[in-house]
Amino acid sequence: MSIYFDNGSTSFPKAPGVGEAVAGLIAGGAFNINRGGYAGAYEVAGTVYETREMLAQLFSFSGECKNVVFMPSVTYALNTVLKGFLRPGDHVVTTSMEHNAVMRPLVQLAHTGVLFDAAGADCRGVLDPDALEALITPRTRAVVVTAASNVCGTLMPLRDIAEICSRRHVRLIVDSAQAAGLFPLSMDELGADALTFTGHKSLLGPQGIGGMIVRPDFAGEIEPVISGGTGSMSDSEEVPPFLPDRFEPGTLNLPGIIGLHCALRFVQSTGIDALRNHDIALTGRFLKGVRTLPGVRAVGLPGTEGRAPIVSLDFTGRDNAAVSFTLDSEYGIMTRCGLHCAPRAHKTLGTFPHGTVRFAFGYGNTEAEVDTCLDVLRRIVQA
Ligand SMILES: Cc1ncc(COP(=O)(O)O)c(C=O)c1O
Secondary structure, X not given: OOEEOEOOOOOOOOOOOHHHHHHHHHHHHOOOOOOOOOHHHHHHHHHHHHHHHHHHHHOOOOOOHHHEEEEOOHHHHHHHHHHXXXXXXXXXXXXXXXXXXXXXXXXXXXXXXXXXXXXXXXXXXXXXXXXXXXXXXXXXXXXXXXXXXXXXXXXXXXXXXXXXXXXXXXXXXXXXXXXXXXXXXXXXXXXXXXXXXXXXXXXXXXXXXXEXXXXXXXXXXXXXXXXXXXXXXXXXXXXXXXXXXXXOOOOOOHHHHHHHHHHHXXXXXXXXXXXXXXXXXXXXXXXXXXXXXXXXXEEOOOOOOOEOOEEEEEEOOOOHHHHHHHHHHHHOEXXXXXXOOOHHHXXXXXOOOOOEEEEEOOOOOOHHHHHHHHHHHHHHHHO
């Protein structure tokens, strides 16, 4: 038996056809775009362009799709925006629920004189937007926030935060890692300045491809952290000022983009509502079952309202890591234990430093798998 409940880390299975699409490109002619002047390269370039269009559509961005920039991951995109935009003396506001993809760049920047404050969520991971607004000062240049906690799934009040950012004239940077492909995220409605994404979680694509959608006026204020050849402006040693080249130096991960293209087709044709409803129904079933288990606390919100399909369990009186190990080694149930790269979130939820066992459901999971897992957990807690 093998049950995969680590979709918060990376989704499995990937969307149908993704593996074949990636392999097909490599076997059939992995030609570089923007460099080769032959039909095969133009064909790949066409698919890359189409992938930008699909992402612009998915995130309701009505601007030009050249503002969709490919990078290896959301981590790279967040680093690019934060390190390229903030200068010593600038202030940035974030939350206590962030992944280290946000926190580590901020702490690095703090060593160079950038100031940051993190608005504290409550012990369910719920953030009061007023608490965030109270931290904004005249020096605040940006708010950076995750759309959903990767530890307990709690959704952040993005609309309220967006309204605050617009009223207080600060840039809004969104980390969509745990929400993209499941929840509607609209660049236009939010007025977000940069929406960063990663292709391998609920977008159901391969690892190693992600990026950001960035508003053109904001892009001009972000100094690229990495620079190099782009196949454009080759007579110049200056970084091209235009998008996407400004942030896409070096050879792109074309197999990754082709895989993501295939995955996005699946997400589009299935619909994010259907994908979310499936995952959330499993989350609800799991939460209901967990409530009947003695000595187990599900951290975060009590139900599925306001949460992504993630459940973190704290086994009181037991070693969470040992539970996760038993689940895998004896029952083939794959989860993730520990702090999930988000120590501050665990401090907020009261699960630091021991961490939790995280169950993250995906489109490949079934009710039968959830029920099997609940039976196994019952056996473990009664042992
Ligand atoms: C909320 C959040 N942000 C950022 C990341 C980093 O994603 P990646 O490793 O794809 O850059 C993750 C991954 O777990 C995440 O959950």
